[in-house]
Amino acid sequence: MESQDSNTGTAGTVNHPNSNEWMSFLYGECAPKRRHELDAHLTTCPTCAAQMQAWRGGMNALDEWPLPARRHARRQWLPAVKWAAAAAIVLAVGIAIGRQTSNTRAELDALKSSLADLTALVEREHNLNLSNSIAVASSANTEALRLLNDYAQLQQQQRAADQEVIRTALRSFDLRLGRVRSDLQTVAVNTEAGFELTHQNMAQLAAYTIPEEQ
Amino acid sequence: MANVISALFTASDEQLMWRVKLQDDAEAFASLMSRWQRPIENLCIRMTGDTHRAEDLAQSAFARIFARRADWEPTGKFSTFLWRVALNLCHDELRRAKRRGECSLDALDEGGDSQPNYIASEDPAPDEQADRRERAELVRDALLKLSTHYREVVVLRHYEGLKFHEIGEVLAIPEGTVKSRMAEALTQLNRLLKHLDGDTSWNPKTQTPELLAL
Numbered sequence: 001m002e003s004q005d006s007n008t009g010t011a012g013t014v015n016h017p018n019s020n021e022w023m024s025f026l027y028g029e030c031a032p033k034r035r036h037e038l039d040a041h042l043t044t045c046p047t048c049a050a051q052m053q054a055w056r057g058g059m060n061a062l063d064e065w066p067l068p069a070r071r072h073a074r075r076q077w078l079p080a081v082k083w084a085a086a087a088a089i090v091l092a093v094g095i096a097i098g099r100q101t102s103n104t105r106a107e108l109d110a111l112k113s114s115l116a117d118l119t120a121l122v123e124r125e126h127n128l129n130l131s132n133s134i135a136v137a138s139s140a141n142t143e144a145l146r147l148l149n150d151y152a153q154l155q156q157q158q159r160a161a162d163q164e165v166i167r168t169a170l171r172s173f174d175l176r177l178g179r180v181r182s183d184l185q186t187v188a189v190n191t192e193a194g195f196e197l198t199h200q201n202m203a204q205l206a207a208y209t210i211p212e213e214q
Numbered sequence: 215m216a217n218v219i220s221a222l223f224t225a226s227d228e229q230l231m232w233r234v235k236l237q238d239d240a241e242a243f244a245s246l247m248s249r250w251q252r253p254i255e256n257l258c259i260r261m262t263g264d265t266h267r268a269e270d271l272a273q274s275a276f277a278r279i280f281a282r283r284a285d286w287e288p289t290g291k292f293s294t295f296l297w298r299v300a301l302n303l304c305h306d307e308l309r310r311a312k313r314r315g316e317c318s319l320d321a322l323d324e325g326g327d328s329q330p331n332y333i334a335s336e337d338p339a340p341d342e343q344a345d346r347r348e349r350a351e352l353v354r355d356a357l358l359k360l361s362t363h364y365r366e367v368v369v370l371r372h373y374e375g376l377k378f379h380e381i382g383e384v385l386a387i388p389e390g391t392v393k394s395r396m397a398e399a400l401t402q403l404n405r406l407l408k409h410l411d412g413d414t415s416w417n418p419k420t421q422t423p424e425l426l427a428l
Binding site: 054065 | 240243277281356357368371390396397399401402403407
């Protein structure tokens with residue numbers, strides 16, 4: 001798509017948007033006005049239309065790999081909701097039947113009593129499920145924290161071991177440096193003695209005179 | 215409206231991470247994990263092509279973040295930090311697999327436990343399920359055939375829905391480079407999978423020399 005790397009064209013040349021603009025267009029990230037212009041360009045430019053078709057082909061293909069299905073923990077409050085729904089249905093039926101048949105004081109009391117029983121039942125079920133959920137979540141949290149702490153501890157141990165290795169290497173380096181320094185001092189002393197001897201020899205040589213022949 | 219109200223009372227990722235950093239708040243970290251575990255696992259699946267390995271990688275990403283909680287500074291979004299850690303782990307894993315001489319495609323084609331299960335909406339007929347599965351595997355294989363710097367852009371933009379500028383922040387590259395990589399990745403995918411579009415009777419064993427050569 002080399003021909004489309006220009007946003008500005010001169011009179012008589014086709015003004016192709018570049019690939020970056022088309023990417024924003026394809027993924028809905030360009031401004032509405034620009035989108036409208038690009039839409040219009042596509043209807044008149046077969047080169048860009050062909051390129052877009054190729055890119056859309058790639059995008060459509062990607063959609064053929066759906067998200068993997070994974071198991072999820074069932075929501076713990078779901079049974080409570082079911083109980084509540086069941087209770088509501090029973091109550092609704094009871095009230096409807098009561099209205100149809102009789103509305104005596106005794107039946108109303110019985111209905112109220114059933115309502116209280118059902119409410120208590122739903123409450124108990126809900127509390128039980130809630131406490132189970134909390135216990136499960138708490139235990140999972142504790143386990144996760146324990147694992148994370150183990151991991152952190154392991155990392156620290158690894159770091160300490162690395163530091164120890166570095167310290168040993170540094171000590172060894174120091175020792176070698178000391179030896180090299182000592183060798184250098186010896187060489188310097190020897191060199192100085194050598195210089196001294198040479199100096200003396202040169203002085204003797206300078207002072208030397210050839211004895212006159214008698 | 216309900217979303218706005220719930221957003222007002224929901225702690226942001228950065229607030230939760232601050233609580234983890236300063237108080238070792240397990241509850242805050244659990245909230246972060248519940249928000250991000252699924253997207254991070256999905257990222258790892260798309261990057262490595264292996265569901266089980268992806269679960270381990272996602273756990274490692276969270277463990278690494280917890281271990282380094284003291285070093286975390288809120289200079290950017292928490293999610294950018296998390297995506298980056300997860301992607302680095304994916305890169306390490308891919309390098310290790312390459313060193314071991316593993317071919318991820320071969321590993322996936324063995325079937326059994328490492329095979330992801332694909333969502334089958336409304337229980338289609340067995341032959342249709344098989345066809346979908348086959349197409350999904352071809353797309354996955356084509357995606358794994360892309361270079362990692364193309365694949366990560368495709369996964370973050372197409373599957374995880376990050377904006378191009380957000381991907382630039384995660385990968386620390388200019389937005390224009392992200393778009394260029396996306397365009398090139400889509401071109402390559404279209405070339406690898408051009409027979410997939412609209413041809414359900416296509417036989418991959420005879421018509422995908424590029425993929426079968428893997």
